[in-house]
Amino acid sequence: MAMSQTQRRKAWRNIYMASWLVILMGVVYVQKQNQDALGRSLRRLKSSRNLSNNHRRRKLSSSTKNAIETKTENGRPIIYTYFEYNPDWEKGDFGSPEEQKEMLQTWARSWRNHGWEPKVLYKRHAEKHPYFEKFEEILDKVKIKYYDHICFHRWIAMSMYGGYMSDYDTYPVDMPPETFKILPNSGRFTAYDNNIEGGAIPSLLSGTQEEWRTMMGKILKLMATHKGEFTSDMRVLTELNSKEPGSFVILNLVQSGIPQTPAGKLDCEFLYRRHALAVHYSHRSQEDALKSKFFVESEHPDALSRSHYAKHFQMLYERKCTQEYAAGYKNKDWYKVTVENRKQDMVGMFGANYVSKTA
Template sequence: MEMTSRNNTSGASVFPAPPVPNTRAFAVSMFAIFGLTVFTADYINLRSSVSHHLRVDDPVIAVNDDMLRSSGVVGDLKVPDEVTQDIADAAMPRPVMTTFFEPVEGGCCGMTQQGHENLVASWKRAWESFGWETRVLTANRARKHPSYELLDQKLKESNVSEYDRRCFWRWLGMALDDDPLGGWMSDYDLFPLTLTGYKGLELMSKPGFKTYGGHVPALIHADQQSWERIVQMMIDNLYPDMNIDFISDMMVLEYLHRNYKEEDMGVTTWEFDLWKKFPYKRVPGQENPVIDCTLVQGNLAAHLSHRGAQEAQEVTHTYPKIQEEMKEGEYAEFRAQAADVMMRDLAQCIEPNIH
């Protein structure tokens, strides 16, 4: 449920080492070193924001192509290859990760309304710390779709709950994107593990409907035509006596995949690259669970679903240690706080790869 690229085209060397030292040359050289150092520091701060769970909003400093693509020599300053590559990556535009949130008055699904709002805020911080812009759609957006009334009437006739009706509305919101490349949509309980903004740009270059949670619509990218195609297929197949366990967008998506060819659905990727709960493990001798870097590095994101959070708290005991006093059965309510802890702990898996 979230560009402009910044490119410098000059091919000339901007900061040549002068044959004879003089005041002006020395000043230019110092400016070059200072500028590159500040830029590198800004970039490292962006990457380190995973550990602090904060977004870095500093503007990207313009860097000449010679700095990025040459041997790494700027005047007398030798820049390591990995640093020049990191600087090049930092100049990439940010994709947008979108989620949908329209509160159910009084809360639902084992959570207060405040608990849901806390989770949305945590979701936003997490994706922005991974190099994404974020966007939260609401019911107002969905109501603008020409098929809203028809879809919602069918949902009411099928006695679909308030919460599950909202899950269908988000598809309408995504189908309204005017960008022909469409966009990303995630649940607001989905948090990035390896899916940086840079990787998101790579994945979105492939056309069609791409789901990375299989029939669970926790992480999807689709172009505008594909979003609209799936919306219309859902509407056409939605009836109270559908041959599914219960009517939700997840079950209807599975129904479509079971009854239609992928090419008819416009599917180009149908994978499961998500971890289903908190990526933690128990370590003998340690009271609290620890982040499992193998799980982190092997998945795009972690889906901190109700069921996954319950299993982590009550079965595997891999629910992160949070400051709040959590009573039995409150695993869903405190997912935002647990997600914040997880995002800080991710630094143990990511930071060693920065340098």
């Protein structure tokens, strides 16, 4: 039976309304799904934030309760250095064997006087590492003098102990043992003497034994890529920081050489404001000190030794910077600002474990 025109119009209107109803129901359904998804996302985000906050709180609590202390002896934190006979010394390179031994004694005396327990590691300590011979094979394929070869031995030796290590021409000026008995940066490997190339000079280092082992592995792995080329542990540290940024901590808390006032005197204010933990008295530092007339060359036999000038610097520092100068520096205009800056340095290294003793 044929539909009338009125019936056809009514049927099309019903279809039209039904279509819009279906579309409207679809929109409502999609909105509901989106709202549910948004709700789930927000709940996950909130949960994630809570977990993250809880993790941070646990991490802070853990670092506070479980501070990683370095090895001690006689109640003093241990500071290591590495010493190995270098045949090139007989040629006059880097000073005579006697001068090197004097430097070693000067280093030990300086750290001991500052409340630390100095320990010397030798090749026999490095040789205890189970893979020492394998490491030697890698080093033998690199184009380096024996001096640089020795420098890599110290990494092998330190991986057997962990803790603090310095060159034996690096002397403390502001590393109180009661503070530094806790390893900075939660025990992460830390280099305190940065260089302008984006790496570090290994004059003062610290880290747990596990961190030392990790760093030694990374260094020797990079060394293996330099067969037939000259390199050094300082260059490898720079390369490592370039390829793996953040793999270790680099700070700028070691003074390279002796700072001087315009009048050529020891600049105690600079050392304090710079917050130098130690001074690295390298061969270059000696040359600069003699060239500037800070030290006057003498014909006395001892004056030929770098240890002679190193001891002289330490005497000057003790007398001028910790006795005479320290008595009046609290009256200086810059003192409060410097104290706050130093505090921030320490909080950055020790976190909640650092308690300021500043009055």
